Amino acid sequence: MRAPTIEKTTATQAPTSAGAPPERIAPERNGAGPSPTVLEPDGFTYVSVPYSARTVRNAGRLLIFVAVLALCELVGLGTTYLAHDRYYISTDNAQVDADQILINAPSSGILESWSASQGTSFRHGQVLGRVTGVGGVPRVSRVIKAPGPGLVGLKAVADRTYVRAGQTLAVGYDPQRVYITARVPETDVRRVRVGDAAEVRLDAYPNRVVAGVVEQLQSSAAGNFTIYPSIDLDPTNIQKIDQYIAVRVRPAITDDIRLYPGLNATVTILVGR
Secondary structure, eight states: OOOOOOOOOOOOOOOOOOOOOOOBBBBOSSOOOOOOOEEEEEEEEOOOOOOOOHHHHHHHHHHHHHHHHHHHHHHHHOOOOOTTGGGGGEEEEEEEEEEEEEOOOOEEEEEEEEOOOOOOOOOTTOEEEEEOOOOSSSSSSSEOOOSSSEEEEOOOOOOEEEEOOEEEEEEEEEEOOEEEEEEEETTTTGOTTTTEEEEEEEEEEEEEEEEEEEEEEEEEEETSSOOSGGGGGGGTTTOOOOEEEEEEEEEOOOSSSSOOOTTTEEEEEEEOO
16 A cells, blocks of 8 residues: 655646736725735735825925925015115113212211102202211211202112211112113124114013114223223133123103113114115
8 A cells, every 4th residue: 555645736826928017916905095015926025105196296295385485484584684684783682771870978977867768859959968077076067969850769878877978878860861771792883873763672661662863882892991801801711702882772752651770671773774
């Protein structure tokens, strides 16, 4: 009796004509979309991109739209600079300022009848108090007069205290002569001229714009003239410090806005016209 034999079988393939590409077997659809693999009759497995031609076309159109939008934005920025920004210099390194009126003691002694309290207004030559000397007979009393019209912004001493000759008793300012000190970078100050129009925006009044005019340009960089030597004078210092020029802007008189010295501001100066 002979032993059983095992025969090898191969899958039959559909005949194809010579030179014709093999026919692809379409993947089964189960409702979840096309399968990313395709089986070929020659026994190889091909991976197809799971995106339709419409999706690819839409992606290309989106890229073109983004590129055109970026180009339009660049053109708009350039046009804005040429038409607007190059005629303006803006800085937020600015604040309300005023010339200080110092009220000093005429002599040493006891301060008496001192009436200069915080926020008190005074006129030129008004008597604000007197200083009475101590230790001498007879005691000499000297009056304290206001050097000009203004408003007390800082009270430095209290009544019935001992003061020294020349000591600052109070600091005032003229509320009718406040101005804006705008610190302009050294690279832009060459474009600023006295008489240029300006706009002032205060942090305390964010919805208001105060018109102004450039009244004065400081003749040196801010903080250059000081008793302390600048670090730029050190030959071993290789760092360059940005310098700013103080520009005084005189604001228009406004009845509903109170300009207190020290308020932060943003100044825009119209230049180049």
